[in-house]
Amino acid sequence: MIPIPQDDATQQKMLSEIEASVADFHGVAGFSVLRTETPGSAIGAHAGIQHDIQLDRVLTRMRMQPTGAFGGKLIIVCTKLEQEWRIARLSGIRGIPPKFVDDRVFTDEQSAQTEIFAMRLEQYPAEDGMPEHCIPAWKARGENWGA
Amino acid sequence: MTEIDSYPELLRLTGYGSKWSVEQGDSVDFFVNCDGPDSYRAELVKLIHGDTHPGGPGVKEEVIDSPVNATYPGRPQTIHAGSYGMVLDRRPMRVDSFTMQCWIWPTMPTKVGGYWSPGEQMIMGKWADDRGYGLFLDLDGRVCLRVNGETVTAAEPVRDRAWHFIAATFDAETGCAVLYHEPQIRYALDPKPEPVESVFTERAAHTAVPFTFAAHPGHTEPDSTSQQPHGWVMTDHYNGKIDAARLCSRVLTRLEIETMKLGAAAGMDERRGVGPSAELGSVMVAAWDFSLEIPSRSIVDCGPYRLDGELVGLPARGMTGHNWSGTQLSWSADHRDYGAIHFHDDDVDDARWTVDFTVTVPADLPSAVYAVKLTTDEGDEDYVPFMVRTPLGEPQAKIAVIMSTTDYMAYANEHQASNFGSLEALVYRTPIMAPQNIFLSVHREYGYSLYDTHSDGSGVHMSSRLRPVLNFRPKCDSVITQAPWQFNADLHLIDWLIQLGYDFDVITDEDISYDGLERIEDYNVLLTGSHPEHKDGRYLDAIHAYKDRGGRFMYMGGDGFYWRHTFHPGYGRGEITEMRRCESGIRPWQAQPGEYYHQSDGKLGGMWRFLGRDMAAVSGTSMVAQGFDVSTYFMRTPESDDPRVAWAFDGIEYGERLGDFGLVGGGAAGAELDNVDTTLGSPPHTLLVATSAGLHTDAYLTVTELILTNAPGHTGTQHPRIRADMAFHETPNGGGVWSFSSISYCGSLSHNNYDNNISKLTANVLERFAQDGPLPAPDASEIRARGRFESTPALNYHLPEQIGI
Numbered sequence: 001m002i003p004i005p006q007d008d009a010t011q012q013k014m015l016s017e018i019e020a021s022v023a024d025f026h027g028v029a030g031f032s033v034l035r036t037e038t039p040g041s042a043i044g045a046h047a048g049i050q051h052d053i054q055l056d057r058v059l060t061r062m063r064m065q066p067t068g069a070f071g072g073k074l075i076i077v078c079t080k081l082e083q084e085w086r087i088a089r090l091s092g093i094r095g096i097p098p099k100f101v102d103d104r105v106f107t108d109e110q111s112a113q114t115e116i117f118a119m120r121l122e123q124y125p126a127e128d129g130m131p132e133h134c135i136p137a138w139k140a141r142g143e144n145w146g147a
Numbered sequence: 148m149t150e151i152d153s154y155p156e157l158l159r160l161t162g163y164g165s166k167w168s169v170e171q172g173d174s175v176d177f178f179v180n181c182d183g184p185d186s187y188r189a190e191l192v193k194l195i196h197g198d199t200h201p202g203g204p205g206v207k208e209e210v211i212d213s214p215v216n217a218t219y220p221g222r223p224q225t226i227h228a229g230s231y232g233m234v235l236d237r238r239p240m241r242v243d244s245f246t247m248q249c250w251i252w253p254t255m256p257t258k259v260g261g262y263w264s265p266g267e268q269m270i271m272g273k274w275a276d277d278r279g280y281g282l283f284l285d286l287d288g289r290v291c292l293r294v295n296g297e298t299v300t301a302a303e304p305v306r307d308r309a310w311h312f313i314a315a316t317f318d319a320e321t322g323c324a325v326l327y328h329e330p331q332i333r334y335a336l337d338p339k340p341e342p343v344e345s346v347f348t349e350r351a352a353h354t355a356v357p358f359t360f361a362a363h364p365g366h367t368e369p370d371s372t373s374q375q376p377h378g379w380v381m382t383d384h385y386n387g388k389i390d391a392a393r394l395c396s397r398v399l400t401r402l403e404i405e406t407m408k409l410g411a412a413a414g415m416d417e418r419r420g421v422g423p424s425a426e427l428g429s430v431m432v433a434a435w436d437f438s439l440e441i442p443s444r445s446i447v448d449c450g451p452y453r454l455d456g457e458l459v460g461l462p463a464r465g466m467t468g469h470n471w472s473g474t475q476l477s478w479s480a481d482h483r484d485y486g487a488i489h490f491h492d493d494d495v496d497d498a499r500w501t502v503d504f505t506v507t508v509p510a511d512l513p514s515a516v517y518a519v520k521l522t523t524d525e526g527d528e529d530y531v532p533f534m535v536r537t538p539l540g541e542p543q544a545k546i547a548v549i550m551s552t553t554d555y556m557a558y559a560n561e562h563q564a565s566n567f568g569s570l571e572a573l574v575y576r577t578p579i580m581a582p583q584n585i586f587l588s589v590h591r592e593y594g595y596s597l598y599d600t601h602s603d604g605s606g607v608h609m610s611s612r613l614r615p616v617l618n619f620r621p622k623c624d625s626v627i628t629q630a631p632w633q634f635n636a637d638l639h640l641i642d643w644l645i646q647l648g649y650d651f652d653v654i655t656d657e658d659i660s661y662d663g664l665e666r667i668e669d670y671n672v673l674l675t676g677s678h679p680e681h682k683d684g685r686y687l688d689a690i691h692a693y694k695d696r697g698g699r700f701m702y703m704g705g706d707g708f709y710w711r712h713t714f715h716p717g718y719g720r721g722e723i724t725e726m727r728r729c730e731s732g733i734r735p736w737q738a739q740p741g742e743y744y745h746q747s748d749g750k751l752g753g754m755w756r757f758l759g760r761d762m763a764a765v766s767g768t769s770m771v772a773q774g775f776d777v778s779t780y781f782m783r784t785p786e787s788d789d790p791r792v793a794w795a796f797d798g799i800e801y802g803e804r805l806g807d808f809g810l811v812g813g814g815a816a817g818a819e820l821d822n823v824d825t826t827l828g829s830p831p832h833t834l835l836v837a838t839s840a841g842l843h844t845d846a847y848l849t850v851t852e853l854i855l856t857n858a859p860g861h862t863g864t865q866h867p868r869i870r871a872d873m874a875f876h877e878t879p880n881g882g883g884v885w886s887f888s889s890i891s892y893c894g895s896l897s898h899n900n901y902d903n904n905i906s907k908l909t910a911n912v913l914e915r916f917a918q919d920g921p922l923p924a925p926d927a928s929e930i931r932a933r934g935r936f937e938s939t940p941a942l943n944y945h946l947p948e949q950i951g952i
Contacts (some may be wrong), residue, residue: 017716018376022237027201027202028777028812028813029200029202029628029629029630029778029809029810029811029812029813029894030628030629030630030775030778030811030812030813030817031576031629031776032575032776032777032779033575033576033577034777034844034845041807041808041811042777042778042779042812042814043780043804043807043813043814043841044841044842045777045779045841045842045844048843049575049845050842050844050864052324056845060572063571063572063575063577064356064569064571064572065568065569065570066568066569067565067566067567067568068568069568073568073571073580074577075564075577075579075580076577076579076580077579077580077582077585078579078580078581078582078624079582081199082199082200082201085579088580090565090568091260091261091262092260092568093260094262094263094566094588094591094931095261095262095263095586095588095589095591096261097266097565097585097589098565098580098585098588104635107234109579109629113576113577116577130620131175143356
């Protein structure tokens, strides 16, 4: 699989791109890592995943991680309807709810997307899925949606 | 980084109603769980708009004066999830010495720490509270026999998803207990299965508890206050299949046990029967055959005592047994290979709560979408929606909206965000979970949607509406779109109709399925919801007849009429729906080999396309792609100028971007998209009047049924057919069909205070379709033979000289 970039310059470039997407999607009922023709609109997709193939692939590699892998997948929880959002971590166990990872409260629906990417740069190893990473769990496929 | 353990209290107030569609003059019961506050208030409200997004018109509801509007005492009510079989106590099952035997295919022999339903798993027996006898899986996944409190345990654990024959004998005189545990497949390095023996000190104590499969009562006496069947509240649910269960009243030899696998053959004589000999038959207590009466809630005993039982919780039937040969794929072709029932600890057929209050719908209450709104002084809130319909054959408007109740059941309490980590790849962003999703991640007893898997990984193929369905609610966004989905998205349409002043009736899928054509034939026009994907055959029959008789049909969404459903005949009108996901279609799970046929009716499940009934023949367009990050807009095509359809675009310029705004993904063309496809059943005279433009991102992928060979090129930026086609065609006798072909379409109706080109276009179509009498006939020159030739892909080529290369 494609490595997750470890150098500051690439990481910062990716984070900036997501941050700009968050700004463009402010007020839109939906989100993608890309720029639009005008802030507050979803129309006119360009830049972001449309142009930066490495960013698109790194995002997808992170998104395909199983629920419980590497400590649990980060997710956003809406704690106050249309007003507040927080970051939580999925347990991967049926019956244990996602747990908040910190006490930050976001007041924009999209903002946590950038924060989660930043946290995942630390959470997930640069390399994964290579022969040296083989463990017995590779022998059984997990839940659906692929990974 | 510090994990924060504290979690806010979420959803202390939940409820459900006995019906989702209520006829004027009829009544509906409500069941409420109020876990904390002393009391709650109930109010009847008319629901108009439920999308809370600040860019839209906001929540709209109207309080309806009703005697039910009052304060009620609060009390917690819980759901006892988990399916089981139960044979009420009868003398023959109060055995002293015995042999019990069956085949098992366990699916969760052990459970991870923190699992919501921990504990041992009862396979079969008559046991509770350390009294009686039973076969169990212990916490280490080993089979064990228990008599009262004494246990003998197999040496090795079972393997998940593998058949094992298990048998246990107990000699009441000597106390000798023997347990056999014999995997059907023994791999090269597996240990040799040996029986284990022990000597117990006591005889089995007999109580009033039933003989049970896949769970046992928590106590030896029924709870007279419980709503559970016969007052027995079960525990220690088993996950997996059970097949060919037998009970005999003495210790059998291993050879006799082998013979007893054949089961009962009552009345054997010289010409019939292959069952046990008279000597062995004389000790038979019961020989259950789960392959009989599969569409029912009964289990049948073929032994001499008729120890038939009942199933609770809706376990999976029509399941392949230990003897499935693979030569028959349907239980209705040969039931003998289908003797297994698959039980789950998270099956739910009915929450079985106590009624809190009943709403009698006044005969003059207009047909509309309503809810009982529940609130407490401490800020708790829930809504329990229902639709009010007119009496059969007595429509009160020319327009009817079909609320997609089968779809609401299909998506009921979906757990995709918490169960399926890679949902994130599908939606192409990190999903946002609502408090309902968090609640459901803990309260697994609220049951699953048809998009989920059970805890053991098997697909959920049945859904009940007799439980709180937390996404059948206003003020509810889906993790899929970060916007309303299904019920709450359909309120976008309800709101628009009300806002623009149209009189309309509300009906539901269930009403069309059960009442047939009479439910719809007197309406001039029918409008679907945003995503009418899940339908039964009766519904499609009625819609087909309606269109053929001059009815007008507005398909307001995307990905419609896709999966085949049946309603379970063992339950009431529309209460339980079944759907199996087979070898194609967009499937979060796939049915096991040999298990594609519905237990409700014995017929093949899966996509309507592969049953010869593609949605293109229903709506004129067919599902082509999905993606859930962002939406785009439509542009008109030259065919929109055709006189047959130009009326729809009155007041709309040719070059306008149609719906470059909206509350679902920010555009009218998005989420799930359909194409005109005459090869699948779009009529040859279909006009393709507008198609999505701008850009669909690579989050959009061609549906799996269109990917025959998995080559690259199936994403939104690369595949020419990933687009939404808006289409029109006439039907016989002055009827017509208009397809908007996009799930996000209705989310654009309210933009700019309802003054926008999507609103305009929709109104033009609706007003044309709502007129009395047949639609104006097209010009006589339009009556001509049309093959599919004019639109075949073979014409999508150009000679080099045509393009100048």
